[in-house]
Amino acid sequence: MSSLTFDPIRLPETCQALRREARAFLSEEIARGTFDPNNPRRGDSADGREFAKRVAAKGWIGMTWPKKYGGRERSFLERYVLTEEFRVANAPTGVYFTADRQSGPTIIRYGSEKIKADVLPRIVKGEIQFCIGMSEPGSGSDLFAAKTKATKTEGGYLINGTKIWTSNAHKSDYMIGLFRTSAPTKENRRHGLTSFLVPMKTKGITCNQITQMSGQREFNEVVFQDAFIPEDHVLGEIDGAWKQATTELAYERSGPERFLETYYVLTELVRAMGNNPDVRSAEGIGRLVAQLHTLRRMSVSVAGMLEAGKEPVVEASIVKDMGTLWEQALPGNARTLAAFIEQEPGNQMPLKKHLAYATKVAPKLTIQGGTTEVLRGIIARGLGLR
Amino acid sequence: MGESSIVVETAERIFADLCDPQTVNSAKDDTWKEALWKALTENGLTLPWVSEEHGGSGASLADGFELLSAAGRFAVPVPLAETMLAGWLLSQGGIVSPEGAMSVAPVQPKDKITLNADGTLSGRAQNIPFAREAQHFAVLAHGAKGVTIALVAAKDCRREDDENLAGEPADNLVFDKTTPLKTGSAPKDFDQTALMLMGCVARSLQIAGSLQYMLTRSVNYSQERVAFEKKISKFQAVQHNLAKLAGETAAAVAAAGSAAETVATGTPWNDETTFLEAAAAKIRCAEAAGTGSAIAHQVHGAIGFTKEYVLHRFSLRTLGWRDDFGNESYWAVELGNRVARRGADDLWPLVASR
Numbered sequence: 001m002s003s004l005t006f007d008p009i010r011l012p013e014t015c016q017a018l019r020r021e022a023r024a025f026l027s028e029e030i031a032r033g034t035f036d037p038n039n040p041r042r043g044d045s046a047d048g049r050e051f052a053k054r055v056a057a058k059g060w061i062g063m064t065w066p067k068k069y070g071g072r073e074r075s076f077l078e079r080y081v082l083t084e085e086f087r088v089a090n091a092p093t094g095v096y097f098t099a100d101r102q103s104g105p106t107i108i109r110y111g112s113e114k115i116k117a118d119v120l121p122r123i124v125k126g127e128i129q130f131c132i133g134m135s136e137p138g139s140g141s142d143l144f145a146a147k148t149k150a151t152k153t154e155g156g157y158l159i160n161g162t163k164i165w166t167s168n169a170h171k172s173d174y175m176i177g178l179f180r181t182s183a184p185t186k187e188n189r190r191h192g193l194t195s196f197l198v199p200m201k202t203k204g205i206t207c208n209q210i211t212q213m214s215g216q217r218e219f220n221e222v223v224f225q226d227a228f229i230p231e232d233h234v235l236g237e238i239d240g241a242w243k244q245a246t247t248e249l250a251y252e253r254s255g256p257e258r259f260l261e262t263y264y265v266l267t268e269l270v271r272a273m274g275n276n277p278d279v280r281s282a283e284g285i286g287r288l289v290a291q292l293h294t295l296r297r298m299s300v301s302v303a304g305m306l307e308a309g310k311e312p313v314v315e316a317s318i319v320k321d322m323g324t325l326w327e328q329a330l331p332g333n334a335r336t337l338a339a340f341i342e343q344e345p346g347n348q349m350p351l352k353k354h355l356a357y358a359t360k361v362a363p364k365l366t367i368q369g370g371t372t373e374v375l376r377g378i379i380a381r382g383l384g385l386r
Numbered sequence: 387m388g389e390s391s392i393v394v395e396t397a398e399r400i401f402a403d404l405c406d407p408q409t410v411n412s413a414k415d416d417t418w419k420e421a422l423w424k425a426l427t428e429n430g431l432t433l434p435w436v437s438e439e440h441g442g443s444g445a446s447l448a449d450g451f452e453l454l455s456a457a458g459r460f461a462v463p464v465p466l467a468e469t470m471l472a473g474w475l476l477s478q479g480g481i482v483s484p485e486g487a488m489s490v491a492p493v494q495p496k497d498k499i500t501l502n503a504d505g506t507l508s509g510r511a512q513n514i515p516f517a518r519e520a521q522h523f524a525v526l527a528h529g530a531k532g533v534t535i536a537l538v539a540a541k542d543c544r545r546e547d548d549e550n551l552a553g554e555p556a557d558n559l560v561f562d563k564t565t566p567l568k569t570g571s572a573p574k575d576f577d578q579t580a581l582m583l584m585g586c587v588a589r590s591l592q593i594a595g596s597l598q599y600m601l602t603r604s605v606n607y608s609q610e611r612v613a614f615e616k617k618i619s620k621f622q623a624v625q626h627n628l629a630k631l632a633g634e635t636a637a638a639v640a641a642a643g644s645a646a647e648t649v650a651t652g653t654p655w656n657d658e659t660t661f662l663e664a665a666a667a668k669i670r671c672a673e674a675a676g677t678g679s680a681i682a683h684q685v686h687g688a689i690g691f692t693k694e695y696v697l698h699r700f701s702l703r704t705l706g707w708r709d710d711f712g713n714e715s716y717w718a719v720e721l722g723n724r725v726a727r728r729g730a731d732d733l734w735p736l737v738a739s740r
């Protein structure tokens with residue numbers, strides 16, 4: 001079996017200096033009213049676009065990318081620090097997060113020079129938002145069942161079909177979409193899908209918003225009717241997108257956002273407990289902090305491996321599997337621990353509000369970006385079982 | 387901790403030759419023990435954390451920690467970790483380590499040994515691992531002038547025999563005006579908590595090592611055993627159980643490795659991050675020990691429940707190690723109280739401090 005490695009990576013002093021800079025920047029943004037750190041509904045926060053531009057001005061979007069595309073060639077560990085500080089502060093990163101984490105790196109790897117020169121600098125400036133067009137009504141975990149078609153035409157492709165669950169498609173400037181360019185073969189059912197850069201303003205694309213159970217309106221159904229995509233917008237190999245999927249996943253799956261999604265609940269739990277918790281609460285908090293610390297050490301370790309040019313796909317899947325289960329269980333655990341806290345009449349605890357919200361978003365955490373079951377399958381393959 | 391050092395390579399060779407788990411498990415008597423201990427001693431592996439002038443081999447803390455992981459991977463059934471810790475503790479008090487097996491006292495955070503005005507020791511120390519097999523004990527005692535380290539001959543204390551889950555000695559020691567062979571005062575800021583935290587790191591590494599073995603053994607077994615005309619590794623439920631075991635193992639390896647690195651790089655004992663790292667490692671490794679051993683057994687079916695099969699050598703030790711140097715509930719309460727005293731807004735800065 002492959003041996004799992006999680007070397008104890010330490011963040012170098014440059015990272016801790018950057019952390020201080022990030023905290024100072026975030027306090028200024030909070031002071032000027034850009035967002036409310038006590039509101040975990042990052043999506044509703046004020047002006048994400050303006051915020052993105054100020055983050056960009058710091059050089060913090062695409063910071064690990066090559067300088068010739070506007071990047072700063074800084075390390076994954078530095079990016080890691082910013083990601084966790086922004087997440088814990090509930091900063092409105094929605095505009096640039098997807099592009100920074102996965103779309104940009106995909107374009108760097110598979111895009112034509114022309115596309116790179118056009119698109120990447122605009123991501124780095126915080127000007128454009130990306131969405132991911134993979135899932136379809138008949139294709140979720142089984143990505144290779146995708147049916148939305150890209151048919152060759154003069155100078156490009158015509159797209160027809162429907163993507164669904166596309167987060168923030170309605171606000172996005174571009175999608176990276178997965179479309180069928182050929183039928184699967186007998187030998188390889190993964191064959192026949194191609195990755196495309198899709199400008200969302202293209203004629204023939206309609207976004208229909210879908211409301212989520214938490215009240216957010218991030219989901220979309222995206223309908224394509226003869227939408228024309230130019231030839232040079234193909235990302236990577238025609239019919240060979242399946243070969244490109246795995247490397248991306250290590251980036252997508254191991255970051256701090258994979259266990260910090262409900263962190264605010266822990267903060268509010270500690271606040272509600274006060275300085276002198278009973279033994280039951282103290283034990284509960286101690287265990288949660290030990291688990292969080294361990295997840296973070298694992299996740300930092302994966303960032304270190306990425307920095308060293310490795311592809312820790314299995315390790316990253318482990319971090320996401322355990323991290324998402326932890327953040328999903330956190331509201332329930334906090335609820336149990338908080339059961340005996342006396343509430344002053346007429347003075348509603350922030351914990352209650354945060355718990356309610358976290359409980360409503362919890363179900364999605366082990367579904368988005370690959371379900372628990374799918375991740376376990378990947379880990380099992382890494383163990384040599386499949 | 388990069389490539390394994392010469393210390394670890396030597397140790398792994400000795401473990402493979404002289405305490406192969408299957409061989410030890412089927413051995414009719416304890417004669418293998420003597421050969422193993424002799425090889426460990428001759429190669430300087432029992433006192434890596436003692437300088438050469440104090441009778442040890444003067445290896446680094448990091449090398450010693452790797453040695454403990456390796457010992458966990460073989461479920462080494464001799465007082466290696468205990469002698470290493472005892473030698474390390476004696477060095478804190480400037481005391482030369484004697485030859486032979488040793489153990490440390492206390493190993494429970496709430497047990498207190500007192501250094502009396504007349505220089506004798508009093509108190510009870512419960513569940514001292516391998517006490518019966520040790521010639522000497524390294525004892526941390528509290529006197530009028532603070533913390534003292536003492537070297538005590540095993541024959542000079544009263545012993546009540548007890549055992550851990552794996553049937554290894556975990557005896558209670560009674561110090562009743564016991565005269566130590568030597569004493570030395572502990573360095574500034576070194577106290578019983580420091581000893582417990584060091585013990586936490588050691589046991590965490592052993593647990594993580596043992597989980598690594600159980601993961602490999604379980605994965606291999608699932609590819610050997612056939613049921614319903616298939617290798618059981620082909621059942622998705624079995625795959626998912628093993629994936630979960632891999633996750634628990636990974637968590638234990640990461641937590642223990644991170645704590646070991648913190649101590650090895652010389653972070654002071656009274657530093658908040660040392661406490662977080664060592665306590666969190668013990669808590670998380672103990673949790674992984676419970677979840678992980680249960681899965682390893684489930685995957686094995688009845689064969690894993692026999693004396694003849696090696697699995698119990700790992701699962702029972704792993705579970706037993708949870709209880710030494712403070713169990714996970716103890717450390718969780720301590721950590722939870724510290725977090726509460728710091729306050730909600732200081733939790734993240736603590737977690738993100740390293």
Ligand SMILES: Cc1cc2nc3c(=O)[nH]c(=O)nc-3n(C[C@H](O)[C@H](O)[C@H](O)COP(=O)(O)OP(=O)(O)OC[C@H]3O[C@@H](n4cnc5c(N)ncnc54)[C@H](O)[C@@H]3O)c2cc1C
Binds near residue numbers: 131134136142371372
């Ligand atoms: C909040 C949120 C945001 C999302 N954003 C996007 C986005 O921006 N872009 C996008 O393309 N998609 C997005 N998705 C969709 C997401 O990728 C899919 O929901 C996910 O891949 C699962 O697919 P599905 O919902 O069709 O479930 P299904 O695949 O139908 O799965 C249903 C259940 O069956 C289980 N299952 C399926 N196959 C197996 C198997 N082989 N073995 C064992 N169990 C199995 C699953 O684990 C799950 O429990 C988002 C989803 C959520 C919840």
